[in-house]
Amino acid sequence: MIGRIAGIILHRARDHVLIDVRGVGYIVHVSERTAAMLPPVGQGAALYTELVVREDLLQLFGFPTMLEKEWHRLLTSVQGVGAKVSLAILGTLGPEGLGRAIALGDWSSVRKANGVGPKLAQRIVLELKDKAPSVMALGGALTVDAGDVAGGGGAEASGIEPDASAAAAPGATAPPPPAAAKRADGSLNASQAMADALSALANLGYGPAEAAAAVAEAQAGEPRASTPVLIRAALRLLAPKD
Numbered sequence: 353m354i355g356r357i358a359g360i361i362l363h364r365a366r367d368h369v370l371i372d373v374r375g376v377g378y379i380v381h382v383s384e385r386t387a388a389m390l391p392p393v394g395q396g397a398a399l400y401t402e403l404v405v406r407e408d409l410l411q412l413f414g415f416p417t418m419l420e421k422e423w424h425r426l427l428t429s430v431q432g433v434g435a436k437v438s439l440a441i442l443g444t445l446g447p448e449g450l451g452r453a454i455a456l457g458d459w460s461s462v463r464k465a466n467g468v469g470p471k472l473a474q475r476i477v478l479e480l481k482d483k484a485p486s487v488m489a490l491g492g493a494l495t496v497d498a499g500d501v502a503g504g505g506g507a508e509a510s511g512i513e514p515d516a517s518a519a520a521a522p523g524a525t526a527p528p529p530p531a532a533a534k535r536a537d538g539s540l541n542a543s544q545a546m547a548d549a550l551s552a553l554a555n556l557g558y559g560p561a562e563a564a565a566a567v568a569e570a571q572a573g574e575p576r577a578s579t580p581v582l583i584r585a586a587l588r589l590l591a592p593k594d
Contacts, residue, residue, distance in 0.1 A: 354412065358398035364390060367439075369414070371397065380414035381435070383443030389416065404435055413439065419447045419543060422487050430479050432472050440465040441476075448542045448571075453477070454484040455561075455568035485560035488567075489550040546571055549582040558590060566590045 357380060359373035368381045369390060380399055382390075390397050399414030400421045413435050415421040420442055427438040427450075444465040445453060453461040454477050463473040546567055553563035563586070570585035571577060577585065 354401050354403050356398065357401050357412070357414070359396065361391065361393050361395060361397050364393060369397070369399075371399075378412060380412045381439065382414045383439040385443040385446060386414065386416050386420075402435070411435070415442075417447075419487075423447050423450055426480060426483060426487060427476065429483075430476050433476065437465070437467045437472075440467050448546065451484055451488045451546065451564075452568040452572055454480050455488065455564040456572070457481070457565075482561060485550065485564040488564055489547050489554070489560070542571065542575060545577065545579045545582055548579040549586060552579075552583050553586060553590075562590065 357371060357373060357378055359371040359378070361369060362372050362377060363370035364387065366384055366387055368379055369387065371378050371380060380401060382399070386399075399416060400418055401415070402413045402421060402424060404411045404413065413424065415424060423442060424435070424438045427433050427441060428435060433441075441450060441462060445461060449461065452458070457477055459470070459473040459477040462468060462476055463470055468476075549567045549570075550560075550563050553567065554560065558566075566586035566589040567582055569589055570582050573585070574581065
């Protein structure tokens with residue numbers, strides 16, 4: 353299976369990109385959000401990929417980070433969510449926005465994606481409510497971009513597949529986030545801050561679902577909050593109400 357592809361962009365469109373890999377052109381379907389962030393034609397790019405095999409069709413779907421790829425796998429596990437609907441959701445909300453929407457039961461945000469009706473949006477939130485926290489908790493470790501073409505011109509396709517079981521294990525130990533998981537000001541990105549806050553709440557004995565909902569609500573109020581700020585805000589939300 354092709355798990356990553358790197359090469360030179362020959363053509364860009366709203367929902368796909370054509371990448372030359374040593375003389376072979378691969379059409380990779382992407383979300384509008386991913387398409388907008390790719391470099392111009394003639395430059396190198398790399399994407400993590402998911403290969404969909406059907407009787408009469410082979411399609412590659414591309415993602416800028418392993419985190420988005422993991423959300424894609426989770427979304428497509430829901431009945432009625434195909435690869436293109438998943439890309440539409442990720443393109444509309446992004447991984448952090450999707451995590452918040454599911455944790456808060458906010459199906460109306462999921463509904464904003466093209467091709468998603470109210471019933472499907474509610475099904476996505478309901479079915480993924482208990483599965484999403486494990487991906488959110490490892491979000492920082494999975495916010496690893498696919499990199500650039502080695503040396504600027506050695507385009508190659510890699511069949512190395514990321515370990516999906518690591519993302520599914522709530523108790524897994526995440527490696528330190530790479531430089532790509534940081535903002536320009538050096539602070540950790542939203543995914544890492546959320547992951548660290550969820551880990552801290554889990555250590556305090558809170559369940560994954562309630563911790564995820566509290567952290568998501570806190571981050572919705574202050575998207576650029578640091579981990580300590582998120583933890584304090586989430587604990588206030590989880591405190592017993594008089």
